[in-house]
Amino acid sequence: MCSARSSSSSDDRTAKARIRDGAIECVANHGLAETTARKVATAAGVSPGLVMHHFGSMEGLLVACDEHVAATIRDYKSAAVDQGPGLDLLGALRQSQFGPMVAYLARRLHDDTPAVANLIDDLIADAEGYLALGVETGMLKPSDDPRARAVVLAMWSLGALVLHRHLERLLGVDLTDPNVSVDSTITTYLKPIYEILGEGLFTEEFASQARAAVAAAGQDADITKGQS
Amino acid sequence: MCSARSSSSSDDRTAKARIRDGAIECVANHGLAETTARKVATAAGVSPGLVMHHFGSMEGLLVACDEHVAATIRDYKSAAVDQGPGLDLLGALRQSQFGPMVAYLARRLHDDTPAVANLIDDLIADAEGYLALGVETGMLKPSDDPRARAVVLAMWSLGALVLHRHLERLLGVDLTDPNVSVDSTITTYLKPIYEILGEGLFTEEFASQARAAVAAAGQDADITKGQS
DNA sequence: TAACATATTGAACATGTGTTCAGCACGGTC
DNA sequence: GACCGTGCTGAACACATGTTCAATATGTTA
DSSP states (O other), X not given: OOOOOSOSSOOOSOHHHHHHHHHHHHHHHHOTTTOOXXXXXXXXXXXXXXXXXXXXXXXXXXXXXXXXXXXXXHHHHHHTTTSOOOOOHHHHHOOGGGTTHHHHHHHHTTSOOHHHHHHHHHHHHHHHHHHHHHHHTTSBOOOSSHHHHHHHHHHHHHHHHHTHHHHHHHHSOOTTOTTTTTSGGGHHHHXXXXXXXXXXXXXXXXXXXXXXXXXXXXXXXXXOOSOX | OOOOXXXXXXXXXXXXXHHHHHHHHHHHHHOTTTOOHHHHHHHHTSOHHHHHHHHSSHHHHHHHHHHHHHHHHHHHHHHTTTSOOOOOHHHHHOOGGGTTHHHHHHHHTTSOOHHHHHHHHHHHHHHHHHHHHHHHTTSBOOOSSHHHHHHHHHXXXXXXXXXXXXXXXXXXXXXXXXXXXXXXXXXXHHHHHHHHHHHOSBOHHHHHHHHHHHHXXXXXXXXXXXXX
8 A cells, every 4th residue: 555644643634635645655656557546545544435526537636646746846946036046957856845746756757748748848948047047147158059958958857867766776866865965975976967067078079070960960870979 | 459560461470579579569659557468469469368378477578578678779789889889879779670669668767677777787888888988089078987977878868768758849859769860850959969068068167166066065955056 | 403515435336457277279299 | 099288269257446426424504
C-alpha cells in the first residue's frame, strides 16, 4: 500500500486534498502503474468511492494532481521573483517545501499531458527572460536563437531530473531528495556543469569547425560530431 | 491493438523473435501500460499462451526486450568503431536501422532496470573514452573530473531523448524519428548545443565567479545561480 | 421539525489482466 | 510404428482494476 501520511495527529486538510496529496505521493514513490484508486483511497483514509465522487475518474485525479503541482510551483516562482533572477531552473524546484512534487514531476514529465506541458512552457518562458536579463547584465553570452537555447537548457535540466535514478547510481546525487541543496554531494554534479557552461567543451579551433559544419546545414549526418 | 508488422509477405523470424519485436514496437508506440500479453500476441500473430511459453512472464519479456535493444546498440557501436570516435552519443542512436528501439529506450530510460542501467554504463564508459581522446587530439578542453563530465553530457543527451515529445512540441524536432539525421530541422536543436558546447554560456567574469562559488562548496543554496 | 444538499460508505459489476494447463501438431529418433 | 520433446493453441482461472450505485451520515437551510 502507498505510504500514508506520517503523523497520527489530526489532519485538517479536506478529504479531497488528502486524496490529491496521497496520489501525488504515491506516483512520486511508486509510479503511475502502482497508483490505483484503492491504494490512494486507503492512503487518504477514505473509501474508493470517494475518489470517484471528487474527481470523476482516475484520469481526473491525475489532471488535478498535475494542476496542483503546477500551481504550487507557479506560486513559488511568482513569490520568489524579488530575490533576483533564478537562472537556476531546477534550483528553484530543489526546495524542500515541494516535498514529493519534484519526484512526481520526474514521473510525469515524459507524458505530454496538458497541465505539465503548460508548466514546462511557463518554465521555459521564465528561463528565456532570465537568460536575456543575464545577457543584458553581461553575465551570459548572447545567442543566435535565445529561445532555442532556453529550450535546450530546460530540456537538459528536466531530462536530468527524469533520469534521477541513473544520476544517483552514477554520481551519488539524488535530484529528487528535498534536502539535496544543503547536501554537498551535489557539487559532484554541479562542477562539470559549471565547467561546460563556463569554459565550454570544445576548443576554439574545433568550435569554429563545428560552427562551420552546422552552418552548412542540410545533410550533416557524417559531419556532426558534437554531443547531442 | 498494437500495430502489426508492415507487410503481408512471409516473415522468416521465429515466433519468439516476432513476439519480442512486437513488444518493443508496442512499448515504443503506446507505452508500457498498453503493452499487454494479448496485444503483443496478436501483433506477433500468435496466441497469448506462447508469450508465456517463451518468456515465462511479461517481466521476462521486457527483460528480453531490454537485452535485445542493448545488444543491438552494442553491436552497432563495436562495428562502427573504425569510422572514428563518435563523440555524438545519440548521433549513433539516430540511425534508421534501430527503428523503434530509440523510442523504446526513451520509454524505459527512467526505470532503473538492470539491462538498461548496464547499457547506460557502457555508453558512458564509451563517451568517457571518446572525450579523453578528444582532449588528447586537442579538440576538447580537459576537465577536472572527466568521468563526471561524461556522465553529465550523457544525462543531458538521454534526458532530451526521454523528453522528445516536449522537444517536438517546443522546437519541432523529433529525436525518435529514425530519419531525423537527414532532416535539416534538427539544426534548430543542434545549433544552440554547439553554441553552448563551443563558446559556453557564461561570460569570463561570471564564469570565474561561479567557479569560486562552487569551490567554496558546502551550503551554496543561495550562491548557485548556474543552470542545473 | 422538515427538507435538502453534500460528504461518505461499501458492496457490487463489468472488464481486462497475467498466468496456467490440458491438449494438439509436427518432426526427429529408436 | 512407438516414443518423445518442442512449438503452439485456446479455453479457463484467479485476481485487480476503474467505475457505479443505493444507502447512510452530516450539516445547512427553510
